[in-house]
Amino acid sequence: MTKFSGIATLAVGLPVVVMTACSSPQHASTQPGTTPPVKSAPPASSGETTTTPAPNGESLSAQLKTPDGRAVATATFDFTGGYVTVTVKTVAPGILTPGFHGMHVHQIGKCEPNSVAPTGGPPGNFLSAGGHYNAPGHTGKPESGDLTALEVRQDGSAYLVTTTDAFTRDVLVGGDGKALMLHGAEYSDSAMDRVACGVIGTG
Known part of the structure; x- marks a missing residue:
């Protein structure tokens, strides 16, 4: 049975707030168990690591791209001790708008631009991925x-x-x-948009 404890986060050198995209932007809740706890820390010094890699064959990855095919970020999923550590890093600066971008695992492993949602309706970018898992x-x-x-920096x-x-x-x-x-930057006109998507897999 899957547990649903909070999500602990290490954001390098940056303050982090929590939002839920695909709905109106929200601020962090004060209710226990409803908002991922957040921790900030300085960048790791040379030779230090911020995560412990999972055993060979356990890790998954995703290559996030914009609807027009530009590479935006890489993501890795490492599984240890009942938790998954998700690491996301941009690969090309200047594509994502500065600010906080909602990030979610979606129901279906598809990242098709101008596609229709599983429930039907008009097409849109990455709609074939369905809603939040x-x-x-x-x-x-x-x-x-x-x-x-x-959080995307000014650059x-x-x-x-x-985790x-x-x-x-x-x-x-x-x-x-x-x-x-x-999703788009919080409080912007594109906050509800799906701006980058990557299928999660072993490749």
Whole structure:
């Protein structure tokens, strides 16, 4: 049975706030268990690491791209001790708008521009990925696929490490797969948009 404890985050040298994209922007809740706890720390010195890699064959990755195919960021998923550590790093500065971008695991492993949602309706960017992943039987907020928002610096770069126990490796690769989605900058006109997407897999 999947546990739903909070999500602990290490953001290098940056303050972090939490938002939920795909809905109106929200601020961090004061209710226990509803908001991922956040920790800030200075950048690791030479020779230090911020995560412990999972054993060979356990890690997953995603290459996030814009609807027009530009590479934006890489993400890795490492599984240790019942938790998954998600590391996201931009690969090309200046593409993402500075600010906080909602980041979520979505239901289906598809990242198709100008596609239709599984439930139908008009097409839009990455809609075929469906909505946020939610584990069977889980209700309320945060949803199982909700991760800490990615803060993009003024130069368009970003780096984030966050952990969660809300899903497993089997969940990410089973069935139709899953996708990692970035949304537009909080409080901007594009806050609800799906601006970058990557299919989660072993490649």
